[in-house]
Amino acid sequence: MVQAREQFENAVAIFHETQNRLGEGMALGNLGIVNAETGRTDLARQNLEEALRLLPAKASIRPRQRAGRGRCSRP
Template identity: 95%
Template sequence: MHVRKGDRTAEASTLARLGTSLIEEETFTEVRSYLQQALVAYRDLRDRGGESMAILKYGNSFVVSGEMEQAREQFENAVAIFRETQNRLGEGMALGNLGIVNAETGRTDLARQNFEEALRLLPAKASIRPRQRSGRGRCSRP
């Protein structure tokens, strides 16, 4: 991988992409391993943008596997970092994903609040609707 060349940013990005690409195959141990490695690399680089996106993807892996409480925790972490870095698009995506988790777990009032806040933050073309695969909700991104 990119480690040989010392390009930690490219390494982090590649690890995140590897993890994301495997979500469809439902190999969650491998998915999470790559995403955790990406998180370490982004944190080493002090790249809060990369870190927050990796956390968002990590949360998506829990949604796909039906582990909603773990997904909620990751999405809340992502929201916090997006707010800290003033990334309105990222915050809107994370809030939309959090809304999906809250809706799936019966927290409809909280889900509505998440969706309303996400809609205020996201551009009109962004999508926060769930995609269905194997009967489980899946979070969309623009």
């Protein structure tokens, strides 16, 4: 989990620097989950509240599906 936390912290910094609010919000959300799972509940709450502030209300967090991908085709 330490490595995951470090990766998400780096991602937050990069997205913040490049003014990518969606990326920063997603990274903060993931960081909040890691912090919650490792008992850092106060920090998790801060991360998740900041993520909610940055993310648009109608943002889709599902990956986009491309035609013919992500589906199992059977004869």
